[in-house]
Amino acid sequence: MPTEEMGNRALPQPADIHSRAVLAVVGCFLLFVGAAIAGLLLFLNNRAPGAFSPRVESRFPSPELQTSPEVDFARLEAAQQAQLSSYAWVDRDHDLARIPIDEAMQLVAGRGEHAYDAPQLRPALPPRVNGGMP
Amino acid sequence: MTMRRLACLTMLLAALGGCGDHSMSQQNRYGTFSKAPLFRDGTEAQSLPKGTVAQGDLARARQITTPPAVDMALLSRGRERYDIYCSPCHGLSGHGDGMIVQRGFPAPPSYHSARLRAADARHIFDVITNGYGTMYSYAARIEPRDRWAIIAYIRALQQSQQTDMAAAPQLRSKLP
Numbered sequence: 045m046p047t048e049e050m051g052n053r054a055l056p057q058p059a060d061i062h063s064r065a066v067l068a069v070v071g072c073f074l075l076f077v078g079a080a081i082a083g084l085l086l087f088l089n090n091r092a093p094g095a096f097s098p099r100v101e102s103r104f105p106s107p108e109l110q111t112s113p114e115v116d117f118a119r120l121e122a123a124q125q126a127q128l129s130s131y132a133w134v135d136r137d138h139d140l141a142r143i144p145i146d147e148a149m150q151l152v153a154g155r156g157e158h159a160y161d162a163p164q165l166r167p168a169l170p171p172r173v174n175g176g177m178p
Numbered sequence: 179m180t181m182r183r184l185a186c187l188t189m190l191l192a193a194l195g196g197c198g199d200h201s202m203s204q205q206n207r208y209g210t211f212s213k214a215p216l217f218r219d220g221t222e223a224q225s226l227p228k229g230t231v232a233q234g235d236l237a238r239a240r241q242i243t244t245p246p247a248v249d250m251a252l253l254s255r256g257r258e259r260y261d262i263y264c265s266p267c268h269g270l271s272g273h274g275d276g277m278i279v280q281r282g283f284p285a286p287p288s289y290h291s292a293r294l295r296a297a298d299a300r301h302i303f304d305v306i307t308n309g310y311g312t313m314y315s316y317a318a319r320i321e322p323r324d325r326w327a328i329i330a331y332i333r334a335l336q337q338s339q340q341t342d343m344a345a346a347p348q349l350r351s352k353l354p
Contacts, residue, residue, distance in 0.1 A: 120277055124270035131352045139343045141353055148338035149253045159248035160299035163336050
């Protein structure tokens, strides 16, 4: 490498910085940032008017987890077994009652060849809301 | 000399080890679904001869078309099968409130609704066999005779939850 070239490279940077150019670049940058922020605000104001309003705290309903499935099942089974093993009036005016399933099985077995037939048409029971679960 | 013989014998044994019988893996047969000029229709996949039935199919078909006589043994069997297969959704008493429903599954209709009290036994059999709505088919799980047993037990459930006391006056004294 020639000595002259090395000498030129070793020279310090000239002091005359183009301050106008630097200011112009910085100014343009600030203008660009300002325009971008203004554009974003306009966009959000049009598309999402509530974006700048304070957030309303919303609470989701808690998940219906079973903490004790065995206890839940035992409670449901007990309620339904009670329904299957007790006597109670369903509609006293129409002479309709609930009887234990063992009695009902004997009645059906006693029908003979008509055991599969649909029961006589009667007013249907109202739908139950809760099967014994909490 | 002995060493040379030993080496020759070893090489002979090694060569014999490479002679395998590949007739089991490379057989002279048709590949699956390939062309087969040996058969009249030219395909390897031959359908069953006309009229072929699986063992037990005829007896199963008879069970489907001919309901068994209803007695206490059949009803007890139906109760056991119902409690196993049906009660998780339909509930033990048939109100459509089983544990699965309690946990969010769509509720099936109650057996004590007017529509299902009037439903024909064959309809219930078809529902068990083919499924209905969100209920899938139970044909693979419940034998035809057990389906009839369940239907008989459903009739007992309907009787239990809505009994005309005029038809069973002997039970009137037990009512509260």
